[in-house]
Amino acid sequence: MYGAKELCAVLLLTTILSFESGDSINVPTTHSNDWLSYISTFPGKKDAPYPKYYYNYNTKLINSHNSKANRDPQRFTYTLGENQFTDMRLIHFSALFPKTTPPPTTTTATDPPAVQTASPTFDFITDLQLDIQVEDQGTVCNSGWAYATAKAVEVYAASETMSTARLSAQNLIDCAGAGIGCTRQVAQTAFEYLVKYQQPLYTETDYENKNWLTTQEMCIPPTNPASTPVTVASYSQINNPDDDTIMQYVSAQFPVVIEYDPTSFDFMHYKSGIFQQPHTKGGSHYMTVMGYGADAKTGLNYWLVLNSFGTTWGEDGYIRILRDSSKPLTRVALFPTGFAP
Known part of the structure; x- marks a missing residue:
């Protein structure tokens, strides 16, 4: 069972995640087979509280999107799934990819060669x-x-x-x-x-x-x-x-x-x-x-x-x-x- 401090952390995290997405979410407080399977699938993953919370939150969003894609595949043309990022918050994932600034000049780049019209595929x-x-x-x-x-x-x-x-x-x-x-x-x-x-x-x-x-x-x-x-x-x-x-x-x-x-x-x-x-x-x-x-x-x-x-x-x-x-x-x-x- 979680103590008072751990329970407060769970409630605080749930509030933060709900605020970020605009949707409420119930974060499980016990291990699930899905979570244990996830951390065994991806090397280096740890059975820690916050990654588990993010995983549960993210999988709910994944399942919600896929349900919409199943109902309306013409509108929702792709599906989502678990991967090595599913125990991360989006803000942490996005922080890995800051906007870059290309160099003002590329002194070695040459004009592209002349090519023919593209094939259909x-x-x-x-x-x-x-x-x-x-x-x-x-x-x-x-x-x-x-x-x-x-x-x-x-x-x-x-x-x-x-x-x-x-x-x-x-x-x-x-x-x-x-x-x-x-x-x-x-x-x-x-x-x-x-x-x-x-x-x-x-x-x-x-x-x-x-x-x-x-x-x-x-x-x-x-x-x-x-x-x-x-x-x-x-x-x-x-x-x-x-x-x-x-x-x-x-x-x-x-x-x-x-x-x-x-x-x-x-x-x-x-x-x-x-x-x-x-x-x-x-x-x-x-x-x-x-x-x-x-x-x-x-x-x-x-x-x-x-x-x-x-x-x-x-x-x-x-x-x-x-x-x-x-x-x-x-x-x-x-x-x-x-x-x-």
Whole structure:
């Protein structure tokens, strides 16, 4: 049983959560099988009071949304689900992704190459039969900028050479992070590091990803790498791109890194379907566009985007975002365009 102090904490937390959402919620005071299953599913989770309260609160909102989606799938076009963030408050999740400011100039970026009109649909995975692994950036470091850049280079290399090497985001966090590798860094800096200074990008085998670290480490490239690193010769940046432009470059087999605002409860818990961004708090996260198409069930056009939240988030690590010309996908698009010999 809870003592007086613990009971007061429960009541206070319940009041705070109710105020945040505008809905009342009853927070259970005993362990549930769902909670015990949750903490056993995700490594590092602890059976502590506050995470449990947030979990119970969040799962109620998840279930409420999914009930609406079941009743009206034309209006609620995506579902939500539990993942590694479900024992966190939205305010804590959003704090991981502050709004970033791109550098005023990108001295190395070149004009994008000329490409043909986009095909009606395209998907790197199915069309090119690529074996691309979903990465997990963890819950303590804002490193999507590095994971998205490393994955874009990896996908581009695979489409050119059919290479299956997984490239290291940690390499970029440590070496291009400039002291803010886990806070406010941007993908432009990663591309500048690779291209302007012709720095190699090592494989994950040679430069291990460490998603449990809250800050970047020293930049220590391997002295005798087991695999050949990749050196990017050029990249392009498009500011405020429209749908047609992004489609053209993705269709031409350029994996495009985008900036996206992740600070909504629905993005935090996205599970499946065509995502339509609700109200956000304003933040920045970087992901990689892997294709586009049309959903057979709803008829909605979508972007196929690879995230770095692991396979327990979204559709095995991917999200399908509504493709609508009146709702721009991103304010900036970046992609590698060539490799050094």
